[in-house]
Amino acid sequence: MYSKKTIELLLSLHFQQACSLAAVVSGVKPSVILESVEETYWPTLITLARKRGLALSYRARNRYVVLLQGEKVLVAPISEGESLSLERMHSLGMCEEAIPRPLTSRFNDFIAYVAKDYRILLELMRLRETRSRDPQAIRRLGELLGYPKCCIDNYVRKGPVRAWHDYLSGLVTAGLDRSSPMEFWAVYHVPCSLNCERTLELGRAYLKALRRISKKAYSVIVRRLTSSHLTYSLGRRFIDFHALDKEVPLWFSRMATDLLPNPYILVAEILRPYIYFEWEEGPYRLRITKELRGFRYLAFSPGEGVLIASPSGKVYVYLTKETLDREYMEYASTVFRVYVTEARHGT
Numbered sequence: 001m002y003s004k005k006t007i008e009l010l011l012s013l014h015f016q017q018a019c020s021l022a023a024v025v026s027g028v029k030p031s032v033i034l035e036s037v038e039e040t041y042w043p044t045l046i047t048l049a050r051k052r053g054l055a056l057s058y059r060a061r062n063r064y065v066v067l068l069q070g071e072k073v074l075v076a077p078i079s080e081g082e083s084l085s086l087e088r089m090h091s092l093g094m095c096e097e098a099i100p101r102p103l104t105s106r107f108n109d110f111i112a113y114v115a116k117d118y119r120i121l122l123e124l125m126r127l128r129e130t131r132s133r134d135p136q137a138i139r140r141l142g143e144l145l146g147y148p149k150c151c152i153d154n155y156v157r158k159g160p161v162r163a164w165h166d167y168l169s170g171l172v173t174a175g176l177d178r179s180s181p182m183e184f185w186a187v188y189h190v191p192c193s194l195n196c197e198r199t200l201e202l203g204r205a206y207l208k209a210l211r212r213i214s215k216k217a218y219s220v221i222v223r224r225l226t227s228s229h230l231t232y233s234l235g236r237r238f239i240d241f242h243a244l245d246k247e248v249p250l251w252f253s254r255m256a257t258d259l260l261p262n263p264y265i266l267v268a269e270i271l272r273p274y275i276y277f278e279w280e281e282g283p284y285r286l287r288i289t290k291e292l293r294g295f296r297y298l299a300f301s302p303g304e305g306v307l308i309a310s311p312s313g314k315v316y317v318y319l320t321k322e323t324l325d326r327e328y329m330e331y332a333s334t335v336f337r338v339y340v341t342e343a344r345h346g347t
Contacts, residue, residue, distance in 0.1 A: 002213050005044040010210070010217045012041050014274045015224040015240070018217070019186045019206040024114050025052055026209035029146045029202075031115035031124050036275040039101075039108045046099060055118035057125055058110055060100035064125070068118045073099050107276035107289060120144055147189040148199060154192035161234045161328055163190045168231065168334040170194050179342040183207070185225055190236065224271055226343040230298070231335045232286070232306055232319055234328050238339075239288070239308070239317070241268040241298065248297060249311075256299035256307050259318065263299040263307070264338075270296050270308070284323050287316040302337040 010018045013034065023029035025048070037045060049056040049067050056067040067073055102110035113128070115121035124144045127137055135156050142152035155163045167190050171177045174194055183203025184191055191199040211218040229238040246267040256263045270293050279286040292308070296316070300306040305320035321332045 003044075003047075006048050007214045007217050009041045009044045009048065010214070011220055012038055012272075014272050015221045016186065016188055016274065018221050019210055019225075020188060021114065022210040022213050022217075023146075023206040024116060025054070026212060027116060028205045028209045030117070031113065031120050031144055031146070033124070033128060033145070034112040034114060036107075036109045036273075037102075037112050039104050039110065042102055042110070045112060045114075049114065053116075055115045055121040057113045057121055058102045061103050063100070065100050065102075066118070066121070067099070105276070109276055142189065145189070146202070147187075148192070148196065148202065151189050151192040151196060151199060155190060160190075160236075161331055164235050165331040165334050167191055167194075168337070168339065171339060172334070172337070177337070177339045180339060182222070182226055182341050182343075185229065185341050188236070226341045227271060228268075229339045229341070230300060230306060231337055231339070232317065233335060234324060234331060239273070239292075239306075240271040241296075242271070243268055244295075251313070252297040252299070252309060255309070259307055260299055260301040260305045260320070263301045263305075265297075265299045268296055268298040268308075270294060270298075281323075283318065284320070285315060285318055289316075292316045300336050300338065303333045304336055306336045 010022065013021065014036065017032070017034050017036070020029060020032040021034060024032045045056065046067065048054065054067075058065055065073065102112070104110045113121055113125050115124060124141070127141045127144070130137075132138075139152055139156050142155065143149075158166065168177075171180055171194065176194065181200060181203070183200045186203040186206045187199060189199070207218070207222070210221060224240070227240050227242050229240050231237055232239055244267040248265050248267055253265055256265050272293060273288045276289050277286075278289060295311065297309050297311070298307070303321065306317055307315070308317040309315045319336070321329065321335065324332055324335065
């Protein structure tokens with residue numbers, strides 16, 4: 001049985017991260033990078049790791065913290081350029097009874113690494129923290145995270161921007177942008193094709209793992225997963241929402257038509273972002289924070305731009321294709337477009 005706190009932790013995460021964590025806990029997936037864990041749930045994540053024998057790591061102030069298979073705690077100073085290994089942790093670190101709190105962002109969230117095996121965890125941390133763009137490093141990172149070989153090969157060959165563009169473009173061409181398989185959105189990696197059976201198998205396995213942990217969490221997360229996904233930039237950049245059958249006020253319709261060409265305009269319930277961050281430059285802004293969630297007015301023009309505002313008129317998101325890097329402008333057709341996950345009967 002899993003505790004009420006564990007269920008709350010899963011529900012606090014973005015739906016894809018919840019699926020990935022459940023898959024690691026169940027042994028379906030070797031490791032996961034939780035890119036935005038709210039600090040409130042740090043004690044619950046520690047407890048989960050200890051009870052389930054997981055290896056867990058995160059950054060504290062000026063040091064790494066590693067919980068080995070739910071038991072021993074090691075800390076080591078962060079030294080740029082040095083590889084991370086268990087031996088180094090033992091030589092530079094020290095065991096501690098009190099586990100240091102994570103170093104959080106200004107949004108009070110932090111990145112955590114979770115794995116079934118501490119050796120996978122340490123290698124995953126080393127590759128992710130160095131942020132190497134070497135093809136072999138990227139390939140190994142995909143292997144550690146349990147992605148299909150065919151999808152890793154496709155990603156390495158094309159690069160992230162083209163890989164995501166080709167996949168999303170394929171959905172549009174096949175008419176699946178209005179009803180894409182739920183399993184494709186339960187995983188993090190970009191599928192190599194629209195009929196990648198290995199990705200579909202993994203998606204089903206992740207969802208089964210989630211259901212084994214909690215039928216309630218499964219039901220809630222599947223509802224979030226079967227939503228609409230609006231791309232706001234290149235690569236894996238989505239704002240997830242449920243469209244609501246409500247009237248759009250005239251002031252927002254006028255704002256949207258002034259800023260965007262021939263926009264689709266709707267009312268939406270914005271869901272939990274994958275990560276929290278803010279960016280603003282000139283008239284453009286991107287406020288992906290907790291405040292973005294909830295009842296909002298949304299407008300988008302495929303390939304052209306997006307606008308999201310609150311009922312009070314506060315603009316959270318305003319972007320156009322001019323905010324994209326010029327070298328990638330050829331991929332703009334799949335940006336500022338909505339991709340809908342099909343709802344399955346009985347979920």
